[in-house]
Amino acid sequence: MNKLKILVLLLILGIAACKQKPQQVAIKQSKAYYTCSMHPQVHEEKPGNCPICGMKLIKVELTGTSGINSDKITLTATQLQLANIQTDTVRNENTGNEKTLTGTVTTNENTAAELSARIAGRVQQLFVRTVGEKIAVGQPVYSIYSEDLQEAEKEYLLAKQQQKVLHNPDVDYGQLISSAENKLQLWGLSPAQIKNLAASGKVSATTTVLSKVGGTVSDISVHEGDYVTEGMTILKTQALNNLWIEAQLYASDAGIYKENDLVSVSFPDLNGALINGKIEFVNPELSEASKVDLIRVSIPNPQGLIRPGMLAYISIGGNGVRSLAVPASAILTDSKGSKVWVKNSDGSFSPKMIKPGSGNQSYVQVLWGLNAGDVVVTNGVYLLNSEAIFKNGNDDMAAMKM
Secondary structure: OHHHHHHHHHHHHHHHHHHOOOOOOOOEEEEEEEEOOOOOOOOEOOOOEOOOOOOEOEEEEEEEEOOEOOOOEOOOHHHHHHOOOEEEEOEEEEOOOEEEEEEEEEEOHHHOEEEEOOOOEEEEEEOOOOOOOEEOOOOEEEEEEOHHHHHHHHHHHHHHHHHHHOOOOOOOHHHHHHHHHHHHHHOOOOHHHHHHHHHHOOOOOOEEEEOOOOEEEEEEOOOOOOEEOOOOEEEEEEOOOEEEEEEEEEHHHHHHOOOOOEEEEEEHHHOOEEEEEEEEEEOOOOOOOOOEEEEEEEEEOOOOOOOOOOEEEEEEEOOOOEEEEEEHHHOEEEOOEEEEEEEOOOOOEEEEEEEEEEEOOOEEEEEEOOOOOOEEEEEOHHHHHHHHHHHHOOOOOOOOEO
16 A cells, blocks of 8 residues: 555656756757758758759758747848848838830930941951940041042142242132131041141041941941942941830720830849839831830930840839838738748848738738838748748747737
């Protein structure tokens, strides 16, 4: 009987000891795995390639404290770069309904220029040889051998010589010199070249032709040794600091777009960079074959990052409806609600519940959950979400800020 009491007592003490297990102090631990920046659901223990797309896996090291700040994710600078994490600031944006057109960047024909031959002759040497090369006004373009130009230069020097030697009161030497000088200018010589000709007193075998236009060379029509005639095109240039975007739209949508309306233009080749443009032209006639209309948007390009041939998306929006909004790419929605990843002041990232409102392809209205000035992740949200699931389990909404 005593033995039975002793056994029962030991059993009770053991159960009590289990219930009174001391709380574990938060233990700092380091976790590392390999994932794909394009497919963050991939988690591998060893380096290698993504089993989905074949890209090289990136290493993710998370050092955190169990039970403390479990809603925060911290990535190193290298991880941020490899994962292509991008952010944007919460602000008032146009959240009305948008119409989006797909267009192509082209050169602005209003800025096109052409350098033509002023006189017939043979091209001895080309100083501008490559399409895409930038040239400036006054830059040497080619040298030409022209008998007509040599004769005009001789006439000018002769008039200057007669003015010095002869003193016939019946001859207006000044008028002769001015007439010869005007002919040289019309045939392409600059005032500085004429001044040098007068100083040397000698006619050269060839004459260097200077550019009267500036911009980026888009076409070169001659080669060394070619004979050119008066008016023949030598080269063409384009000014790429202002470009056009041309797109097609159906006749039913033509009334939405009007000349001088402001639109938003994004470029997928420039990571979705947004700039403002202005509708410069809407064709009043439909294409006979396809029954579509042509629209042309003018955009600035001061840094030269936008190039002809690039794909562009033209968006005109929704009756000027502006409200607090986030980029549409920042929002993750599932059965538990909608959330974004917010960048904290210490550089870490935290998930935050929001209530989205109406929006368009670019921006979605935020009814509550964010304030103006908050910084949200717009690219890489799936990677951060995958990190949170790996760190906290599937119920990553439990520790989320509301």
